[in-house]
Amino acid sequence: MEVRTYDGTAEELSRFVISVWRDAYVGKMAFPLWTPEYLAWQLDLAAPEAREHLLGAWCEGELAGVLLGWSFPYRQGEQRHPAILSSWLSVRPEFRGRGVVKALKIEQDSRMRARGDGLIFAYRYFGSEHSLSKGPTREQLDSGGWESRRSGFWVRILSTVRASRWYLNRWQRRLTIVGAPFTRSPRAARDRDGIRPWEPRDVGASVSVLEARRRLASSIAWDEKSLSKHCSGFGRCLVAEVDGVVRGLVTWHVLQFVGATEEPVAIFDIIATEGLPDATQRALLDAALHEIKSQGAVLALKLRTGDVRALAMIRTGFIPWFSDSFETVHSVSGTLSPMLDHPHHVLWR
Known part of the structure; x- marks a missing residue:
């Protein structure tokens, strides 16, 4: 077996993973369809240095x-760490049980x-008996280099009929209908709310908004380059201004889910809205x-990590869904300061 940097195209990678x-x-269970456009945007496949962790x-x-x-920098207090979000693990069935995942x-x-x-950082899904994902072992958690917590989503239904037909689980279908x-x-933005699409000129103010999020004990350390890429192309972003200055923003993307x-x-x-009046927070999410x-989405999801105010989410129709995954982080140095039980900001992939 040989493990090396993946050097194929976005189209080839998408076909393989899907x-x-x-x-x-x-x-058996729901999963996204990661298109070539999505993978090129999220993994920055056009940049050779970004492939270091594509294996x-x-x-x-x-x-x-x-x-x-x-790959991204992660801020914890005054410290910054190099970090990666590890995901998209895919092994062809005929090669399972041969040590591929371990390698x-x-x-x-x-x-x-x-x-x-x-x-x-990684996620281990346990919400279905069919999931091939496995949680961290007791040995790993006792090592001092690992941390894990159960996590779930905020869920906002946007099309009741289509969402209820989409769910595989009958109880989820029934809860959606009930x-x-x-x-x-949801209501469109009004002129008086100061809400508009993100523009490249907003990047400096947007980074300042994210750096000012005092409620977070740790978070992705966004800079102008990484946030510009995130808010353009496949991603979508809205900002809200107060007295002509950007004080809040939300970003999202849409994928087909099976x-x-x-x-x-x-x-x-x-979802960074803490610097906005309550009414504008709600208007921006709306x-x-x-x-x-x-865009045709039947529902919207937001990982629950304590990085948004629960009341703001509930007021705009989100409900806290069941915890169905382990959110994990481990340090390759073997020592880790606890972070997941405090409000933090990471992406879900």
Whole structure:
């Protein structure tokens, strides 16, 4: 077996990952369809240096599996750590049980160790008996280098009928229908709210908004380059101004998800509204949901990490859904300061 940097195209990577996930999960549990456009945007495939943590394992000359990492700096108090978000693990069924996953993770740790005191974030889904994901072991958690917590989503239904048909789980279908009378249609932005699409000229003010989020104990350390890429291309972003200055922003993207049917689902990545009056906070979320609904999405999701005010989410129709994943982080140096039980900001992938 050979593990090396994945050097294929976005189209080839998308086909490989989707084919593995379709084979494993169609009709069993929901999963996204990661398009070439999405992967090129999220993983910055056009930049050679961004491929350092895109790993492939080859067996007998064939691509057996991939493990992909998105690289970013992570702030914890006054400290900054190199970090990656590890996801999109995909191993062809005929190569499972042959040490592919172990080899990929050993190489991933090795490459992070070469960068210094690095952090690796990941999610382990346990919401379905069919999930191939496994949570961290007791040995890992007792080592002092790992942390794990149960996590779930804020969920906002945007199309009751289509969402209920999309869910594979009958109880989720029923809850969606029962909650329909209490879910109002989101409202478009009004001129008086100071809400508009993000523009490149907003990047400096947007970074300042994110740096001023005092409620967060730790977070992605966005800079102008990374936030500009995040807010353009595949991603969408709205900002809200107060007295002509950007004081809040929300970002999201929409992907097709396979469930009982295939439907567009929105993922909120950033909701930074603490610097806005309460009414504008609600208006900004409403405006984003209105645009998401116009994109055809049946529901919107936001990972629950304590980075947004619960009341603001509930007022705009979000409900806290069941915890169905382990959010994990481990340090390749072997020592880790606890962070996941405090409000923090990371992406879900």
